Amino acid sequence: MEHQSYNIISPEHGWIIIAGLSVLWIGLGYYWGRRAKSMDGYMLAGRRVGLALGTATVMATWVTSNTTMLAPQFALELGIWGMIAYSTAALGLLLFAPLAARIRRLMPRGYTSGDFIRLRYGKPAWVLFLLISIFYGFIWLISMGMAGGILMNAIAGIPYEIGMSVILFVCVAYTLFGGLYAVIGTDYVQSVLILIGIVIIGVAVFQLVDFGTVYADLSTDKPMLLNALLPASIMAVFNNLLFGVGEVFHSNVWWSRVFAMSQKAGRRAYLIGGLIWLPVPVAAGFIALSSGSIGINITRPDMVGPLVAANVLGQAGAIVVFMVFFCSLASSLDSLLASTSDLITQDIYKKMIKPQASEAQLRKASSRIVLGLGFVAWIVCLPRIGTLADVLFFAGPLVASTIWPIATGLFWRKANARGAIAGMIAGSVTGLVFYFVVGWYSASLIGAATSMIVVVLFTYLFPGTFEWHKLDEKTAASNA
Amino acid sequence: MQFPELFVEIMIMVSLGLISVSVIVLIVLLIVDFVKQRVW
Numbered sequence: 016m017e018h019q020s021y022n023i024i025s026p027e028h029g030w031i032i033i034a035g036l037s038v039l040w041i042g043l044g045y046y047w048g049r050r051a052k053s054m055d056g057y058m059l060a061g062r063r064v065g066l067a068l069g070t071a072t073v074m075a076t077w078v079t080s081n082t083t084m085l086a087p088q089f090a091l092e093l094g095i096w097g098m099i100a101y102s103t104a105a106l107g108l109l110l111f112a113p114l115a116a117r118i119r120r121l122m123p124r125g126y127t128s129g130d131f132i133r134l135r136y137g138k139p140a141w142v143l144f145l146l147i148s149i150f151y152g153f154i155w156l157i158s159m160g161m162a163g164g165i166l167m168n169a170i171a172g173i174p175y176e177i178g179m180s181v182i183l184f185v186c187v188a189y190t191l192f193g194g195l196y197a198v199i200g201t202d203y204v205q206s207v208l209i210l211i212g213i214v215i216i217g218v219a220v221f222q223l224v225d226f227g228t229v230y231a232d233l234s235t236d237k238p239m240l241l242n243a244l245l246p247a248s249i250m251a252v253f254n255n256l257l258f259g260v261g262e263v264f265h266s267n268v269w270w271s272r273v274f275a276m277s278q279k280a281g282r283r284a285y286l287i288g289g290l291i292w293l294p295v296p297v298a299a300g301f302i303a304l305s306s307g308s309i310g311i312n313i314t315r316p317d318m319v320g321p322l323v324a325a326n327v328l329g330q331a332g333a334i335v336v337f338m339v340f341f342c343s344l345a346s347s348l349d350s351l352l353a354s355t356s357d358l359i360t361q362d363i364y365k366k367m368i369k370p371q372a373s374e375a376q377l378r379k380a381s382s383r384i385v386l387g388l389g390f391v392a393w394i395v396c397l398p399r400i401g402t403l404a405d406v407l408f409f410a411g412p413l414v415a416s417t418i419w420p421i422a423t424g425l426f427w428r429k430a431n432a433r434g435a436i437a438g439m440i441a442g443s444v445t446g447l448v449f450y451f452v453v454g455w456y457s458a459s460l461i462g463a464a465t466s467m468i469v470v471v472l473f474t475y476l477f478p479g480t481f482e483w484h485k486l487d488e489k490t491a492a493s494n495a
Numbered sequence: 496m497q498f499p500e501l502f503v504e505i506m507i508m509v510s511l512g513l514i515s516v517s518v519i520v521l522i523v524l525l526i527v528d529f530v531k532q533r534v535w
Contacts, residue, residue: 050535065533067524074517095498095506196535203525210518217511226507230500241497277533287524291517294510301507 022172023325023333029171032334033178036341037185040201041192047200048193054374057194057381058126058357059275064199066284069276072199073108073288075206075346076268079159083213083299083343084166088316089251090300094233094240096248101296103252104259108289111263115273116282117425121486123278128270128421129362134486135424136432143439145362147417148265151410152355156388158407159351160396163344170321170337179396182341186348187389190356191382195275198349205342210291212339216324216332217298223327224305232308240304251456254411258459261414264421268354356384408455412446412462419463419470427474428481434473442466 051057064072082101089097122131128148133141164179171178189197233240242248263269273281303319309326313319321340324332360381365372372380419442420435446462528534 061535063533063535065528065535067521067528068534070524071521095503203521207518207521210514210521214511214515214518217507217514221507221511226504227500230503234497238497241503243496243498287520291514291520294513297506297510298514301503301510 023170023321024330024337026172028330028334029167029173029337032337032341033167033173033181036338036345037181039204040185040345041189043201043204044189044193044197046193048189048197051194051196054377054381056196057378058353058360059271060195060199062275062277064272064276064280066280066287068199068203069272069280069284070287070291071206072202072272072346072350073269073284074291075202075209075342076272076350077104077108077288077292078206078209078295078343079155079347082296083320083340084162084317086296086299087303087320089296090240090303091306091313091316091319093248093251094237094242094245094304096243096245096252097240098297098300100248100252100255101300102293103256104262104296105289105293106256107259107261107263108285108292110260111269112282112285112289114264114422114425115276115285118270118273119276119278119281121425121483122274123487124489125274125486126271126361127358128265128267129358129366130488131270131421131424131486132435133362133366134488135430135481136420136435140420140432140435140439141362143436144265144417144420145358147413147439147443148267149355149358151262151414152266152268152351152358153388153392154407154410156348156351156355156392157395159344159348160392161399163348164396164399166340166344169315169318170333170340175399176397180393182344182348183389183393183396186345186352187385190349190352191385194381195271195353198353199272199275201349202346205346208342209339209346210295212335212342213295213298215335216302216320216328216339219328219332220302220305220323224308229305229308233304236307247454247456250460254456254459257415257418257463258408258411261411261416261418261459261463265414265417266354267358268350271354271357352385352388355388356381359384359388408458409447409450411455411459412450413443415446415459415463416440416442416466419467423470423474428483429474429478430470430481431473431477431479433477434470437473438466438470441469 086101089101132144160183163182164175167173167178168175302323311322321336324336364380416439420438423430442462442465445465446458449461450458
């Protein structure tokens with residue numbers, strides 16, 4: 016892979032922005048984190064997060080560096096369908112909204128997505144689910160850490176190792192201080208900055224570059240990008256949609272937010288957050304389409320956004336892009352650190368290693384796990400093995416295979432453990448076969464479809480009779 | 496068959512408009528939550 020530094024802004028400007036935002040996040044994280052006096056406070060921000068912070072954290076967490084880097088790349092490689100394909104990931108949030116309401120009602124004292132699988136399907140399914148979920152969460156964490164270092168190096172010429180270390184350190188620091196209070200609070204500020212930045216750049220490019228010329232140039236030079244009937248791109252739409260749904264349905268990042276939000280806020284926050292996110296890939300992606308008309312030579316497609324912004328708006332544009340990237344990275348990294356730590360603390364440390372652990376011991380373990388995750392991520396990121404986009408797509412069928420066990424498990428009393436386990440295994444295996452034989456754009460689609468068939472078949476063959484009250488663990492225990 | 500120019504242009508303009516409105520929505524939601532004392 017080419018390790019090229021574009022120095023779109025000077026390292027001095029880069030360091031000033033990094034220092035300013037880092038101080039802001041750590042300061043705000045510390046300030047809000049003082050509320051985290053109990054385990055519910057540290058892990059779930061007190062379980063009463065309102066609609067504004069809930070909506071912002073959903074939106075900001077889903078805007079990762081992938082959204083701002085990969086959406087322009089999708090537009091460059093798959094054209095208009097590429098932008099639409101990326102936008103369909105919003106459906107993951109929109110479809111999770113009704114699930115959020117149901118999860119909160121069925122599990123008023125739940126902590127993690129692992130809790131649901133364990134209580135609904137039993138231990139074997141739980142272990143399989145944890146393997147998929149922790150693998151995916153960790154890969155996502157690593158990819159964000161690497162993206163941070165690569166971006167800072169490419170845009171500001173900051174050495175990769177230093178840039179990557181700084182962003183990981185900052186996110187670990189404020190997550191450690193304030194848990195989910197710090198994560199959700201900073202997510203609000205980050206989401207507003209991200210949206211303002213995208214509007215500034217998008218409107219400026221739209222005003223300064225004649226769209227008629229862009230369209231005419233594309234029609235002449237790259238007509239494929241305007242093709243409305245491109246089969247691979249249309250398949251990418253469904254693949255991205257199902258990957259997005261799988262990511263949201265299974266990941267503790269999203270479940271922990273449901274448990275953190277008030278009963279009323281959860282469903283609406285996911286609906287509004289999804290609607291706010293929906294246009295972001297289109298706005299970020301169209302910038303890439305104008306690169307040919309501006310005369311920019313793209314050697315790295317994921318750098319097209321900053322290059323176009325700097326070309327059209329000068330240093331000011333590049334600085335805005337740098338801030339958007341930094342906020343996107345931080346809002347996802349902090350969420351991954353917190354939610355993966357919660358999953359390991361609750362599902363492994365408390366449930367498997369030390370069931371009698373006191374609240375103080377759990378808090379201590381949770382802090383150590385955040386530190387440990389940050390350290391391991393740092394070690395893995397250090398050699399700069401490149402972006403992990405391929406590994407993330409590899410994880411696509413694994414997470415897509417969890418969609419149906421979760422959706423049916425929440426609404427269908429007859430759904431059973433055998434179906435959930437067989438669905439996750441069959442969906443993952445067939446999805447991976449298609450990943451290698453056909454291509455990444457078919458893997459999630461096939462994984463989800465296979466899982467659906469298997470789960471439904473097993474439900475009819477071996478119908479269960481699950482009692483919903485068993486999902487409320489403490490009530491079930493006191494009734495026993 | 497190509498996507499018509501007007502369709503693409505409208506899609507981009509609507510996206511930018513929606514994101515602009517989203518900023519206002521987030522700020523208004525926070526003010527409402529603050530007034531009703533349900534931010535956290």
